[in-house]
Amino acid sequence: MSCERNGAILCWITLFLSHWTRAQISFSVSEEADKGTVVGNLAKSLNLNVRDLQSRNLNIASLYSKKYFEVNFKTGDLIVNERIDREELCPNTMKCSLNVEAILSNPVVLHRIEVVITDLNDNAPEFVETSHFLNISELSPTGEHFLLPLAIDADTGSNSVKTYRLSPNEYFSLDVNSGEEHSVSAELVLLKALDREKQAVIKLVLTAVDGGKPPKTGSLEMDVHVLDANDNTPSFSKNLYKARVNENVPAGTFVIQLGATDLDEGDNGRVTYSFVKRANFDPSKMFLINADSGEIVVQGNLDYEAQNAYEVHIKATDHGPLPRSTNGKLLVEVVDVNDNAPEIVVTSLMNPVKEDAEIGSVVALVTVTDKDGGKNGQTQSKLTGSLPFKITSNYKNYYSLIVDGALDREACSVYNITITAADEGTPKLTSTAVVAVHISDVNDNAPRFSDPVINIYVKENSPVGARIYTMTAVDPDISDNARVKFSIKRDPNSIRVTSLVNINSETGDIVTLQTFNYEELKTFQFQVQATDFGVPPLSSNVTVNVLILDENDNTPTILPPYSEHGSVNSETISYSAEVGQIVAKIRAVDADSGYNALLSYHLSDPKGNNLFRIVTSSGEIKTKRRMSDSDLKTHPLVVLVSDSGEPSLTATVSIEVVVVESAGDMKTPFSHAPVKKENFSVLNLYLLIAIVAVSVIFLLSLITLIAVRCHRTDGGFGKYGAPMITTHPDGSWSYSKATQQYDVCFSSDTLKSDVVVFPAPFPPVDAELISINGGDTFTRTQTLPNKEKPKVPGGDWRYSASLRAGGVMQSSVHMEESSVMQGAQGVLVQNWPTASSAADAEGGEVSPPMGAGVDSNSWHFRYGPGGPGAPPQHLKPGEVPPEAFIIPGSPAIISIRQNQGGEDDKSDFITFGKKEEAKKKKKKKKEKKDKKDKGKDDGDE
Structure with missing residues (x-):
């Protein structure tokens, strides 16, 4: 690739560079070499296989208008592509070289190549003058020198002018001055005195010879006119004068004062100074000399960058009839001044830059040049401001602009990078260049929802297909990376949300697929996923809660x-x-x-x-x-x-x-009619007295049993008869003492719990005592120290009260059937009676009437075995198993009448107030007992 210089269009090279080397490769080639001439093997110099040159996309870049070199990918040679004219590229310079850049990709590596152009002897020396005249007095002494015209040769080095030759003659010879610092000059030397009368004009040929092989020459014809009279020549005080002057000094600035003397007198001794024009350089354009005093001042604009030194020849001539002159040399050195700011040239390699570009990726190549010399031409470059880029030096004034931080197109899509270059002169000169680097988008942002959780409220009975919400998500990327589609994320562990709602993938509208019923479904949850169209696609989720709002669609x-x-x-x-x-x-x-x-x-x-x-x-x-x-x-x-x-x-x-x-x-108290408040309060008092009395009796019995247990030697409990409970057709219950014996166990919580009477073969130790607290659940209250424990009933007795709408309280006593009550020594398994609410459709049940609320006292009883719906073992309908007698701690109203008959086998009755006659008898008994224990009852209350 090639680029045009000084305002031409630069080429845009798009490469990814990961490493730069500062090594320089040097080759040399002769000027005017034919196209295809091999300069050097580039593959060998780069330590690469020839096959890698093409696979790594080797490119040769330069800033010249012509592409002078290219690479042969078959051999790896760097070859000449254009005619190279050294004199055109590097006029008036000793060394001529072309600097090109070899750029490799994958990974990207940059090598600087310097090709030195060697000079050919393709130019012959030339004289500016077509002829030259010399006036030499016949009085001129032998050995006098006369300055001859200077030949110029476009070639340099050994191919430039090396010597001069003079045509054969008897009067003159050549004195060739081959100075180390300056060009070769020749002076005509008088070998013998001239005789004007003998030969007034002497024709000579001066030939300039260069150092080429074969050498080339250029000739100049000279006419020497022999003058008569003035026999003394002016002479300068120095053979070589030197002066230093700063560039850009104003006109009239003093340079040097020359001095020449002539031993003659009068006009023959008066000297006049003048410049000698040699070749294509006319000193009078740059300097002004005072003809009388020899003072030299600046007249033109001295520019170090154009020419850093001037070789000025001065002639001193006397005023004799036959003027005689002498030649002097002045070397004026132009001192550099820092008057040129650096020039910045940017060659873009990667624009736009992806926002995920790695740190160290090369964005552009920067070349800084300064026409000044020395420190005035040495530069330093940097970036202005805090940017995710930096500039690094590759070689001398060659730099790379690379990525130095994370790029984010969403934060900044264009970076205007200001490159500042400053030289090291005094004072420093700086220049700036602004490079616009565009950042291309990468799909690095997932769509974002405004809230992590979205609540949607939907009325029940809303029509199918109604739009209930519109999802929105924002993606800060652009184009397809920001285009979002929506979907419902499936969850196999939850309900099939897709049968309830659907979402439009483009608009995000959520619509219903069925009518909602608040009484069946109050709320459900699902997740909506928003996915962009980037590569790879990014997504995010949001939780959506759909809450069904109740409508008044149910009658009381x-x-x-x-x-x-x-x-x-x-x-x-x-x-x-x-x-x-x-x-x-x-x-x-x-x-x-x-x-x-x-x-x-x-x-x-x-x-x-x-x-x-x-x-x-x-x-x-x-x-x-x-x-x-x-x-x-x-x-x-x-x-x-x-x-x-x-x-x-x-x-x-x-x-x-x-x-x-x-x-x-x-109606009876268990009918719908309520009991009066006054009677109801007296009845509560009676019940309280009865419960306290029974609790005291049980407590005394427990103490007695414990005392007997402590004094017994056989380790067994006393034998007590358990009552037999019998139902009658009229709905009343009775109980009598049975001949079968039972072991009675009491818990430590007897006063506030029910009493459970187990069958006789129950072990005296290691038994779990079970109480029914408040009619709610069984709890273990004491463990006796035996290894084998009895199993308690598997069900629970519950008393539940639920407050309904409108302040109505529904009460029930629910006694779930216990599956097994087993003794420690393998006694017969007995079933417990089942009592449940009237809502039960099977099994044993007891239920109060549902109309009078908590004041209801009417009960219905049925019994069941271990499972609901089956009759008890060896029991008749209406009988209660004699093996277990439970007094539940429930809120039912129970009246107890104790018969002390003993042998007449009269039964004790538990009477539920269903018959008016039984109620009157119970009332009379209580009145008698109340009168008897009035004082005691008042204290207990």
Whole structure:
């Protein structure tokens, strides 16, 4: 590749350079060499295989207008490509060389090659003058020297003018001066005195001979005119004068004062000074000489870069009738001044530069030149500002611009790099050049979402295909590297989100694929992936939470007992009912949530508004006033249950309230009618007394058993009979003492727990005592020190209370069946009775009526074996296994009557208040006992 100099268009070389060498390779070739002449073997000089030259893309770069050299890739030789004229390239210089750059790729290596152009003797010496005249006095003494014209030769070195020859004659000879510093000159020497009368004009031929082989010559014809008279010649005080003057000095600056003397008198002794024009140099253009005084001053513009020295010849001539003259020499040395700023030439190799370019990648070559000499021509280059680039020196004034840091197109896409070059002169001169380096994009940025988590709120029952959200992601790259597509990231462990929603890959619109139901699906989560079109593609994820918003699309549901199929919703109330007495309690639920499930209760029948009212929040129907004789005996009420949604949805239930004359005609306490608050409080007091009494009895029994156990020698517990529980067709229960003996174990938490009675062969030690705390779950309270432990029932007894919408409380006693109760010595496995809520469809159950809330005291019992739905082993329907008797710690109302009959085998009864007669008997017994233990009860309370 070649480049044009001084304003021509530079070539753009795109190479990746990873290493630079500062070694210089030198070759030499003769000028005028034929095209194809081998300069040298470049492959050998670079220590490369010839095959590697082409594979590594060897290029020869230079700043000359012609491509003088090229490489033969077959032989590895550097050959001549253009005619080389040394005199054209390097005029007036002793050494001529061409500097080119050899650039290799993969990896990139730069070598500087200097080709020295050797001179051929292709130019003959020439004289500027076509003829020359000399006036020599006949009085001139022998040995006098006369300066002859100077021949010029475009060749240099040994091919330049080496000597002069004079045609044969009897009067003159040549004195050739071959000085070391300057050109060869010749002077005519007078061998014998002249005689004008004998020969007035002497014709001579001066021949200049160069040092070539064969040598070339140039001739000049000279006429010597013999003058008569003035026989003394002026003479200079020095054979060679020297002077130094700075370049660029103004005109009139003093250079030197010459001095010449003539021994003659008068005009023959008066000397006049003048310049002698030699060849193509006229000293009068640069200097001015005072003809009378010999003072020389500057007249022209001295430029060190154009010519650093001047050889000036001066002639001193007297004023005699036959003037005589002498020649002197003045060497004027021009002193360099730092008057040239460095020149910067940038050859771009890689533009634009990729933003992921490695540190050390070469961007451009920088050449700095300074026309000054010495230190004034030595330069240093640097970059201005803080940039991810730096400039390094390759060889002398050759530099490389390389990457010195991480590039980021998103931060800066164009770098305007300012290169500053300064010389080492005094004062320093600087110059700058601005290089625009463009950064090309690389896909180094993944798309970014604005938030790490996106929450989308969607109303239930929204139409299919509705756009619920538009995803957006930003990629700071450009073009395809910034174009983003969206997709839903599949997760095999989660629900199939693709069946619920879909996303438009181009626009990011998320649309629904089905209608959502809040009651079935409240929320789901998936991830959206944004991927750009770069190579390789980059992606990022965002978590999307879809939250279904509830709508009021479910009507309130009335809970049992008023919602039971085929049931008659009727309630009774005593004629003497007080104001505020609870008649019934309506409970309802709503499948919606929030305000859509917030229920309120209203009486919609205006006929009942004057006697009854309903609590809006709880659904309790109460009396507004006392009964009067004018009131109807039957009051139909319609209860309207409304939610708080928009629009509000409602449900209705009809209740018929019947007024009875006395409390005895009312339904049992387990019916829908509630117990009065005053009676209910007295009953609680009685129950508290009974529970405390039973707990004291159990505690005393436990202490007695422990005492007996400590004094027994056989290591067994005392034998106690466990009661047999029997059900009757009328729904009541009774129990009697059985003849079978049982071991009784008590826990340390007897006062607040249930009592479990195990069968007789139960071991005295290493047994786990199990209590049912608050009717909730079994807990182990004590471990006796035996290796083998009994297994406790596998189920749990639960008392659950859940607060429904509208403030309704639903209560149940749930006793799950225990699978096995086994003794340590392999006793018979017994099944436990099962008691569960009325909601159970199989197995044993006990359930309170669902209408009166926590005031309900009506129970139904069924029994089951180890699994739900099967009858117990060796039991009849309605019987309780005699092997285990459990008094659960539940909130049920239990009355206990103890019979001390013993032998008459009268049964003790556990009576649930289902028959009015049993209730009256129990009440009479308690009244008697209360009167007897009144003082004690007050203290306990």
